[in-house]
Amino acid sequence: MKLSQRVLSMPESSIRKLTPLADEAKKAGIKVYHLNIGQPDLPTPEGFFKGIRGFQEKVLSYSPTPGLPKLREVFSQYYRGQGIELDPDEIVVTNGGSEALHFSFTLLCDPGDEILVPEPLYASYLLLASVASVKLCPVPTRVEDGFHLPAREEFSRRITSRTRAILVSNPGNPTGTVYTREEMETLADLAEEYDLFIIADEVYREFVYDGEHCSFMQLPSARDRVLLVDSISKRFSACGARVGCLSAKDPVVGKELRKIAQSRLSVATVEQAGAIALAETPREYFQEVKAEYRRRRDVAVAGLQSIPGVFCRRPEGAFYILARLPVADAEEFAAWLLRDFSSGGATVMLAPANGFYVTPGRGKDEVRLAYVLKEEDLRRALAILKEGLEAYNNR
């Protein structure tokens, strides 16, 4: 019995391959510091759970396909506070940012159509593109440049008759990079010249440590060609809610978007009630969270830069660092850390960066670290990494 090529050809996640090794290590009594996954450790605001517990309907019915009107209003107001003008009618609630991406790919691309995306890229983009039979065309960026964008020509020379959009994660997963206004204007300009959409994945909007975040929706020249991907997952440490949204200013785009959304009927009703209640979260919450992550970032960067042979620039946002290690094969090293190494009864789990690259061979000596651990644990994890690297290279 035949399965589809689009699924068979999906890469298996390198993190997933490491999981059994991590499980083995834990079974052997070794503590594993997880630097590999972007699951925030901060508590979800209590409002979310209050919202859920306050749900009083007797029949748990479908919500409207584009989402509960009240939640779309809440998103609209949140955006207004961010300087982004989006009416509730321009917003469709989705099952997390993931579904917003899935909808974007399906809306813009027929099978075989292409989307440009700076590389390294968020690994789920690859899986979602396979599901939609869309081709992601990587535009290389480099650790030496802090993964900032290359010259305009690096994009334009990759545009073909099948190119439909430029996809960017900003602030970036897995890089933590926040694009400058100038970089954004360049992309907006390209999109206009070649009549492309910009799929702007801004789920890390609240995690910008130097300066303010600017949305692609705030660029007057780009606004009408932006699909804005968003989610409450990171913003409110509510990954498990699976509530996000996708927004577009163009009413034709919105209409077609609702047709896609209709195919899956609706997003979980109670989760939306929780997300509505999050509107009460005071602005200080974000300031505190941001301050906490900023400290962690500084600890992580300082820790990494103090390890001989490790290279990274200080990322401006999100909670990731993509670093080059003094090893030939970071996946092998990550496996070795779990299988063959521990220090004081503990080891670390890293995300090998090869999973964030499309171009074969790129990222082999890089890893992604998520600084979602308490400062003290983060320091300990980095010390173990340092020791591990030394031991690995002295085998």
Next chain:
Amino acid sequence: MKLSQRVLSMPESSIRKLTPLADEAKKAGIKVYHLNIGQPDLPTPEGFFKGIRGFQEKVLSYSPTPGLPKLREVFSQYYRGQGIELDPDEIVVTNGGSEALHFSFTLLCDPGDEILVPEPLYASYLLLASVASVKLCPVPTRVEDGFHLPAREEFSRRITSRTRAILVSNPGNPTGTVYTREEMETLADLAEEYDLFIIADEVYREFVYDGEHCSFMQLPSARDRVLLVDSISKRFSACGARVGCLSAKDPVVGKELRKIAQSRLSVATVEQAGAIALAETPREYFQEVKAEYRRRRDVAVAGLQSIPGVFCRRPEGAFYILARLPVADAEEFAAWLLRDFSSGGATVMLAPANGFYVTPGRGKDEVRLAYVLKEEDLRRALAILKEGLEAYNNR
């Protein structure tokens, strides 16, 4: 800016086109009986809400991609009670039955591949097939036969080198038809001969009014080529939970399925906690619900058959009846009922059946009725329908 053909070519739901008319009628003070939508009116078991309120984690984190282990166990045990052997590891929790269908299409088909499906069919199949760029090939069934399956040759002559699966809704939406064991064996036999999968959408399993439901998973000859689509939506009147599952016995299929699921990370964690708590629902719940719907079915069928010119057979399951009306264009009639007719300050909303057909022109004089109203309301709605038909045909 170009949007994809797969989305632009998606049919707009005929129910959706009627919604503004229903809204207008309501604004004018007319009560609208909704016979058009399969949203059960029965209360969701209290256990679900208890499960949700009992969620105690401080951080609402991603659940494992295939679903919470406990929920997969609950599904496994439920299936055991139904005579279906499925290990928790053979089950992937999904965002409702919709996502289980989406995963099935993507797993089995590359763009342009084909799936055979008895027509009339559940309208979302068409939308989901468009999203996945899969071609649904309809096999006609007829109201005169109670939408039971035609001769084997009607299937086999439509099988091409691109056919990957046979998709059936059993009990059927929009028909209410429950296939006989013999019909099921024929499909199983076809699947074996042509090396096809069977996508068995059995979300209405608990709604079989004459005899017991048999699952495709219970046919030894079919079992290993079945993708079982399921959902708690109808079973527990919990459509808004968006919790379903997709199961396959073949471990290779299961592995690839998990890769697709990985692309959207996970299903809402709290909803899964609610679904787990539903395991406590006593078996009598289903008996009561079934008895209630059986009564309603009998009321609806008797009411319809008493209207001159209306034709339907008594469906064996689900909560739908597809009936032929004495009108040339049921969509026009449905619009007229909302726009130009009322009786005693009330009217009815019907689902025109053309949306359930792929073959152009088929189903034009048919409508789907969902008997999800209280008996008294149902009787009233049918009386209005009778009056409306008379008035319409005497214009």
